[in-house]
Amino acid sequence: MRIATWTLAVLALAVLVLPPIVQLDQSLVDLRSAGQPPSFAHPFGTDEVGRDVLLRSVYGLRVSFLVGLVAALVSMVIGGAIGLAAGSLGGLPDRLLMRVVDGFNALPHLLFGIFIVALFAPSAAAVVVSVGVTHWTTAARIVRSEVLSLRTRPFVEAAVSGGAGRMRVVRRHLLPHLLPHLVLATVLMVPHAIWHETALSFLGLGLPPHLASLGNMINDGQRSLLTGDWWSSLVPGLFILAPTLAISVLAQRWRDRSSPRWRSELEL
Amino acid sequence: MTDRNLLRVEGLSVSFAIPAARVRAVSEASFEVRPGRCLALVGESGCGKSVLAHALLGLLPGNATVSGEAWLKQSGAEPVELIGASQQVLARRVRGRAIGLIPQSPATHLTPVRTARAQLQEAINELGSSARADDLAERYGLRPADLDRYPHELSGGMAQRVANAIALAGDPWLVLADEPTSGLDQPLVDRAMGTLRELCDEGRAVLLITHDLRAAERVADDLAVMYASRLVETGPAAGVLGQPRHPYTAGLVAAQPDRDFVPIPGLPPELTRLPEGCAFRPRCGHATERCAESPPMDGGVACHHTLASPDLARAPEIAKESHA
Amino acid sequence: MLEASGITVRYGRQVALDDASLTIEPGVVTGLAGPSGCGKSTLARVLALMLRPRSGTLTVDGDPVLRWRQRAPRELRTRVALIYQQPRLAVDPRLTLADVIREPLTANGRPDDGRVAELAGEAGLTGDLLTRRPHEVSDGQLQRACVARALTLEPRYLICDEMTTMLDASTQAHLVRLVNAYRERTGAGVLAISHDTILLNRWADKTVDLFDPADQKQP
Numbered sequence: 001m002r003i004a005t006w007t008l009a010v011l012a013l014a015v016l017v018l019p020p021i022v023q024l025d026q027s028l029v030d031l032r033s034a035g036q037p038p039s040f041a042h043p044f045g046t047d048e049v050g051r052d053v054l055l056r057s058v059y060g061l062r063v064s065f066l067v068g069l070v071a072a073l074v075s076m077v078i079g080g081a082i083g084l085a086a087g088s089l090g091g092l093p094d095r096l097l098m099r100v101v102d103g104f105n106a107l108p109h110l111l112f113g114i115f116i117v118a119l120f121a122p123s124a125a126a127v128v129v130s131v132g133v134t135h136w137t138t139a140a141r142i143v144r145s146e147v148l149s150l151r152t153r154p155f156v157e158a159a160v161s162g163g164a165g166r167m168r169v170v171r172r173h174l175l176p177h178l179l180p181h182l183v184l185a186t187v188l189m190v191p192h193a194i195w196h197e198t199a200l201s202f203l204g205l206g207l208p209p210h211l212a213s214l215g216n217m218i219n220d221g222q223r224s225l226l227t228g229d230w231w232s233s234l235v236p237g238l239f240i241l242a243p244t245l246a247i248s249v250l251a252q253r254w255r256d257r258s259s260p261r262w263r264s265e266l267e268l
Numbered sequence: 269m270t271d272r273n274l275l276r277v278e279g280l281s282v283s284f285a286i287p288a289a290r291v292r293a294v295s296e297a298s299f300e301v302r303p304g305r306c307l308a309l310v311g312e313s314g315c316g317k318s319v320l321a322h323a324l325l326g327l328l329p330g331n332a333t334v335s336g337e338a339w340l341k342q343s344g345a346e347p348v349e350l351i352g353a354s355q356q357v358l359a360r361r362v363r364g365r366a367i368g369l370i371p372q373s374p375a376t377h378l379t380p381v382r383t384a385r386a387q388l389q390e391a392i393n394e395l396g397s398s399a400r401a402d403d404l405a406e407r408y409g410l411r412p413a414d415l416d417r418y419p420h421e422l423s424g425g426m427a428q429r430v431a432n433a434i435a436l437a438g439d440p441w442l443v444l445a446d447e448p449t450s451g452l453d454q455p456l457v458d459r460a461m462g463t464l465r466e467l468c469d470e471g472r473a474v475l476l477i478t479h480d481l482r483a484a485e486r487v488a489d490d491l492a493v494m495y496a497s498r499l500v501e502t503g504p505a506a507g508v509l510g511q512p513r514h515p516y517t518a519g520l521v522a523a524q525p526d527r528d529f530v531p532i533p534g535l536p537p538e539l540t541r542l543p544e545g546c547a548f549r550p551r552c553g554h555a556t557e558r559c560a561e562s563p564p565m566d567g568g569v570a571c572h573h574t575l576a577s578p579d580l581a582r583a584p585e586i587a588k589e590s591h592a
Numbered sequence: 593m594l595e596a597s598g599i600t601v602r603y604g605r606q607v608a609l610d611d612a613s614l615t616i617e618p619g620v621v622t623g624l625a626g627p628s629g630c631g632k633s634t635l636a637r638v639l640a641l642m643l644r645p646r647s648g649t650l651t652v653d654g655d656p657v658l659r660w661r662q663r664a665p666r667e668l669r670t671r672v673a674l675i676y677q678q679p680r681l682a683v684d685p686r687l688t689l690a691d692v693i694r695e696p697l698t699a700n701g702r703p704d705d706g707r708v709a710e711l712a713g714e715a716g717l718t719g720d721l722l723t724r725r726p727h728e729v730s731d732g733q734l735q736r737a738c739v740a741r742a743l744t745l746e747p748r749y750l751i752c753d754e755m756t757t758m759l760d761a762s763t764q765a766h767l768v769r770l771v772n773a774y775r776e777r778t779g780a781g782v783l784a785i786s787h788d789t790i791l792l793n794r795w796a797d798k799t800v801d802l803f804d805p806a807d808q809k810q811p
Contacts, residue, residue, distance in 0.1 A: 153681065154676045154678070154681045154682040155681065155682050155683050155684045155685075157637075157642050157674075158674070158676070158682050158683070158738075158741070159684070159695060159699065160642065160661055160662055160669070161640055161641070161642060161669055161670070161672070161673060161674055162670065162673075162695055162696030162699050162700075162741065162744070162745065163666045163669065163670040163696055163699045163700045163745065164695070164696075164699035165662070165666070165699070166662050168699055169662070172684075173684055176686055311760070312730070312732055312759070312760035312762065312763060313730045313731040313732050313758070313759065313760065314729075314730030314731070314732070314733075450757070450758055452787075454627075454787045454788065454789065455627060457787075479758070479759065479760045481760075481761055482790070519762060520760065520761050520762055521761075523760075523761035523762040523764065523765040524761045524765075524790075525761075525764070525765075525768075525788070525790050525791040525793070525794040525795065526790050526793075526794065529765050529768070529794055530765055531762045531763070531764075531765040531766035531769060532762040534716070535716055535717075535718065535721075535733065536730075
């Protein structure tokens, strides 16, 4: 718990503060210092074209985190809307929407993501779309089940009985109760989305190769592995692992504390 | 159960610190609970009666300030002062062993994912009791087979009996029942009250906390009426309900559907800003200037204008005047 | 008249209500007794158009109810108001008491015109209490707000489902008085559901029993 907090704090500070202060071009190619092991000048060494691995990892984390966050938001918006619609409409629309959810769940995420990315040129938008489109189903299920339990609660029933229309019930009574759950689900989705971004980039299908994304760096670094340059892929790998683990740990802790009832629903 | 068991509460006050205010939940409550008798503490929701019960078991939240004394005297054991006692003492000597708690809504008090038997057995083990789960179940009207069900498979009445069995697993001499009838229908209320009466007749003491005058009337030997954090009238149940002497008690009795069915005008005061003097003054038809001064508990009534029983009502007044 | 006939409700395989019939006449307090679990609350939700029965018919002043909950026409479902047993569950915990009472007005796009203050006053809720949220008031005060909310739209029928079970005698007497005054003023029909036969004897003009066949066949 404390380790997670510190990890996140240090990384956040690095990501936010380092790029503006260190006026170094992280894409600067310096073939003279290519493939250097960790040293005082380059604490985590340099890659095969001489770029500083630490600096590039920090920039990479920045890119990956941003892409992960936007992708998580997209999947929550899609999932939230569909879950809300299914839960509050009920009946046939509910059954149809939930079949769609089942259908999407049956698709292998990574393969489907590759398929979507393949339709576009490698770009951040393509990655966001591919992760968003494959990951909204969890949010849809969570929101739907919560709406189903809320809508038979007496206070929602009293509003309906008092003449409140569908939109009003959703806006005034359902959304405010769903929001904390959605925020939490989004936060929990971010690490997952980062993993997908890096996986796609690693396969060469994600972000454009010149961008310092963590996936791209590991992809580049794996060639150096053969020559014994372990640092150029290990460091970006750790940069993926540390923040994603830290976010999961913190979010789950927070969730357990705020509502124990939710413990079972998100643990996948 | 010897008559050396006794719970004596003296000058018990409880207040809570909340942002920008102080909630006075219980003010200087004094009463006694004896084996073989049932004391009902009646009052409307929010008057502080539940807080009083929780204070006795040391179950108040951290922002509570408690003063006063509550002595638990038991035959063959050192008396325990409950208010100052540590959680350890309360856990080892009081909760479940000397005082059993029958909860407000048994159905939600049971853990939904474990069988009734598992929860009853846990209580027995925890208390180091020699009782057997099946015996306890049968004693409180359950078939042993019922114990193997999960709480959602139990009817309201059965859940209540399970809760009773758990409360009594450690054979406590004092039973504390906090609103045991809320949300139950008449037959279940009758049965719950019957059980409490039986516990009394077995020689246990019962402290019943309820808003339901009629339920209290049926089972209680003694009655304590609470209004806005203060006990305003205490005495034998038949006397208090048959000939109420405090205007609030009289109002409550008259408000019952089989009496006048007339509400007491106004609302009770906020516990964050109790008025000076008698808290019932703003709603009381008998109020005079004297009521700006807090009436002391005297002869079982805390009122300057004690009703219906002229001798008693005047006695303190005359005494005071002659004193002056 | 609010007429329910042959109402059957099932939850899964469990029969919650079997072929129940009930008529609520305008201007009359009809008492409904019966043990818990006999389907009184289920029937209350059906009568308030909040639960679609498996079979049976419901008519409100001659208009048959064909759709339920939010699918029911707004004008039809606001003709029947429901007051619940537990006020804590029946109000949105984020709203102030004034908002709770005002909710039906804003939901129907009607102006306040001092109606909220008037209703709150009748229910015995004074100014300061109206700015509080549910967790800052007692059960009795909250139920007063719930009764005021139920009366906001002047419903033709009022279903009181164990309205006073959790309350002290004085608050009970006050709320029953409030409902009776409303009935006398508007001629609304009231269904008083309670396990308390003494209360029903005093409050209701007539009492029906869901399990009594003679009552089932009432015209």
